[in-house]
Amino acid sequence: MMEDFNSETDSDYTSYWRDWFVSSRGNEYFCEIDEDYLTDRFNLTGLNTEVPYYQYALDLVTDVFDLDADDDLREQIEKSARHLYGLVHARYIVTTRGLAKMLDKYKKCDFGKCPRVVCEGHPLLPMGQFDLPNMSTVKLYCPKCEDIYNPKSSRHASIDGAYFGTSFHSILFQVYPALNPEKSMRRYEPKIYGFKVHAAAALARWQDGWREDLHWRLAEFDMTHKFIEESESEEDGFDYAEEPEGAKVDKVVAETASGRMDLGK
Structure with a gap:
């Protein structure tokens, strides 16, 4: 929401929207999308039919929003901007630069560690079970046991899984095969x-x-x-x-x- 930004003017808000969004609590799974990627219309193909107030939302994300709107309309535009950013994010993280940014977060364990004891705290990766929005929330994939888990935080558990897509984690290990952990045959023996x-x-x-x-x-x-x-x-x-x-x-x-x-x- 806008009030979480704690800004006094609209210009401050639009100048730092992406920084505010990525640094907000609950959005730790997201990486910052490059401005040149957002301004390339080819990367946004088809999103104008999926996002309400598309042009206003895009202006807000790209820091050129200057509409003098009431609070209700501004809240709707803000909601659309978050949805637009999430859909673009799913496309961006499978690019070379997007994979590199997510790889840094993966190495820092920003997405959490596997709760399975045998995995010994192996880092997790966010993933979606569907590429279409409003189908399922984000899950966490462990490349060691090859299983998926629910996020611990309720803030993370409410994120749409389509904002990460079903292919990101597989593409990451295709590009960086050395990071793919060896599978263990160990299991608990009663x-x-x-x-x-x-x-x-x-x-x-x-x-x-x-x-x-x-x-x-x-x-x-x-x-x-x-x-x-x-x-x-x-x-x-x-x-x-x-x-x-x-x-x-x-x-x-x-x-x-x-x-x-x-x-x-």
């Missing part, structure tokens, strides 16, 4: 008094979980199925001793073919 839990017991729990999941998935399609152990009577269960109808037909065809071969001899 133990009882220092002894590992029997592998068969773990496998049984995994199978029970999948079986329960299968029940729920079938129930969503109004389909019922009972395993042999769950049948109330022997008639309800599947008789494995009885050959399926298809198997009987295949057997008859095979025997007929065998008889013909004997006749040929």
